[in-house]
Amino acid sequence: MSPLACRQCGSTDGPFTADGICEDCDQPPALGLHTDLSNEAYHADKTSLSSSGARKLLPPSCPAKFRYEQDHPQPATKTFDYGNAAHKLVLGNGPDLVLVDADKWNTDAIRAEVAAIRAEGGIPLKQHEMDMIEAMAAAIRANPLAAALLDPAYGAPEQSGFWIDGPTGIRRRVRFDWLPSIQSGRLIVPDYKTADDASEDAFQKAVAKYGYNMQAAWYEEAAQALDLGGEDTELLFIVQEKKPPYLVNVVGIDYFAREIGRAKNRAAIEKFAECMATGVWPGYGDEPNYVALPGWIENRDKETYL
Structure with a gap:
């Protein structure tokens, strides 16, 4: 089923790619x-x-x-969420910060609420997390x-x-x-x-x-x-x-x-x-890779054992 709007720019004008991106967004951004x-x-x-x-x-x-x-x-992690949330309040741009008013996110209803917030591009936060982000923004303004x-x-x-x-x-x-x-x-x-x-x-x-x-x-x-x-x-x-x-x-x-x-x-x-x-994106190579001890360990152990 074709999406109702582009997941990047929100445009309702198609056509859309398989990733839900409109034709304009599918082109690389212009130089400059x-x-x-x-x-x-x-x-x-x-x-x-x-x-x-x-x-x-x-x-x-x-x-x-x-x-x-x-x-x-x-996938999103708490560390990633905190960084993005701080960017939002400190810099004034970024995803919406949405308070999920529950101490524990262990019920089906809360999990569904958190998933819906993420699906909309927002960052779900507990009250103490929201307080922390707001305090960080205040500390930036005070410096x-x-x-x-x-x-x-x-x-x-x-x-x-x-x-x-x-x-x-x-x-x-x-x-x-x-x-x-x-x-x-x-x-x-x-x-x-x-x-x-x-x-x-x-x-x-x-x-x-x-x-x-x-x-x-x-x-x-x-x-x-x-x-x-x-x-x-x-x-x-x-x-x-x-x-x-x-x-x-x-x-x-x-x-x-x-x-x-x-x-x-x-x-x-x-x-x-x-x-x-x-079109080739290599990994660690097709031949054995030989490594030495870290320099400080080599210096320590050669004095003791060699």
Whole structure:
């Protein structure tokens, strides 16, 4: 049965694809900056590469995982819900937050209510979860630097951009959490993240684990490619803890780490171009892969046992 409306843009004009997307949404977004592109339409474009996709293409992941996750979107988790809900109240854009007034979601009626909210694209929350998200948003507004970077009078949330990579010709994309509307002088792009620990030590580990240096380099290149900023453009992370007092830390990535991120991005772009051209998305390889001990363990054990 054909859907009544496009699941991305809401248009009732058909025809619709098997995924419930109208003919217009089935086309990749045009190059340039989009101020009103939905999150669903942004992520639906499989012809372009994003920062998170670039990180998924490189070790310890691989192109096969990247391709699988493109075709099989991951189900919502509480961590994912909290991050999206905080984005909604802090940035002012995102899915609706819907209170489910029950301490336990263990009855058929409540489960059906939660499922219906998710089917409509919303985020179901318990009262204590809603209170937490509202307190986090208040803590952001109380932090002078974070509040200035996210001032609604001088910027807008969820701006998407698409451009062509010169060396490979592939489409690249970016979705800025927040883009300043006044772009005279140096462009500072804030990116909001929630964390269990917002200290510099903890975020340094997160940079290594999640490749945030690659993200910083990607977004800075995006701003230049879209004529939003110059070579001095910088991404700053607004990191906020999810437990009281919901501390906020504004953190930048140093130059050398960003340059490493830029080089890794280039390797991922080349890999994406190769996979797109061949239709082959490799896993870990067809030959044995040999690994060494971590350096500190090798140094410790060779002194003791060799």
